[in-house]
Amino acid sequence: MNFKELEERAVKFRDERLWKKYHTPKNLAISIAVEVGELLEHFQWGTNEGILEKVKNPEIKEEIGDEIADIIIYLTLLAHELGIDLDEAVERKLKKNEEKYPAKEIRLQEIVEELGGEIIEVGKEVRSVKQVTKLLGVKPEQVVKSLVFITEKEPILVIVDGKSKASLEKLAKYFRKVRMASKEEVEKITGYKVGEVPPVGVSIRTVIDKEVLEKEIVIAGGGRIDRLIKIKPEKIVEFQKAEVLDIAE
Structure with a gap:
């Protein structure tokens, strides 16, 4: 039943x-508020766990469903009267x-906050x-770069600090053939886009240079060209399940 069908039935x-x-x-607006109050009575003073157990x-569960249904019906009638x-x-x-x-932005923000990091609006x-x-x-060295490389099998996210470069020679020891991704491939x-890639929330295999883990806090790309992330490097490893390797030069 869509809203139109519900409206026709409620009006009839x-x-x-x-x-x-x-x-x-x-009167319909007041009725909505009254029904919401009756719905809230089922949740007042309860914990989330207690409420889930209660239903x-x-x-x-049927009583709560009835209250929700009343709210929807009154909302439908109000919309009908207002055209x-x-x-x-x-x-x-x-x-x-x-x-x-x-x-994409909200998801990254939630991930960073859950990891105890901070979004910096530049x-x-x-x-x-x-x-x-x-x-x-x-x-x-307190800044990290999140770079994308292409291996024989898969793309990888490579994280190195700002004073270093990702070494193709060292990466080849672990992944054989490897090359840097193009701008189009990165996106x-x-x-x-290149320059925006964050070190967390990217769903590909991730490797991080061992020297990055020596820092207490690092600054990284924040998902937008005008945003940065402040985060503990061990949290990057934790979330991305990153491999800690010697990959910088």
């Missing part, structure tokens, strides 16, 4: 009982939310290690 139910005179926008009782197409309104709002909260484009050191007053593989 109402009109058959001559209740339209009571269903002014004001295992079929009778309580709002709920299918269109919901679709429009979902698109607005997707634009306001881009999944406010301008940062495209080099030199810019980062000047902007934040840190040393090049296709990671979803990020």
Whole structure:
């Protein structure tokens, strides 16, 4: 049943009982608030664990379902009285939310926060290690680069500090044939452009140079050219299940 079908059924139910005179926008809005209050009574003072245990009782689950249904019915009737197409309104709002909260950015932000890191809003484009050191007053070795390479079998994320380069010779010892990914390949593989790639939240095999682990905190790409990440290197290893290797020169 879509919103249009629900609306037709709710209006038919109402009109058959001559209740339209009571269903002014004001009364419907108040009714929604009342029903929400009744729904909240089921959750008041309870813990999340207790509530989830509570709804295992079929009778309580049905009661909660009834309250939610009442809210939806009143919302549908209110939209009807105001001439709002709920299918269109919901679709429009979902698109607005997707634009306001881009999944890639929000997901990375959640990952970084869960790992105890920090998103740094720079406010301008940062495209080099030199810019980062000047902007934040840190040393090049405190900055890390997240680079994408292509091996015979798979793409890999290679993390080295800002004063070093990823050594093709050393990488070849572990992966045989290896080359740096093109700009197009980087974006296709990671979803990020060159210079934006973060050290976490990238779903490919990851290797990190052993010297990076000697730092307490590192600064890395933040998923946007005007964002950076501040994070403990061991958290990168933990989240990415990264291999710690000697790969820098």
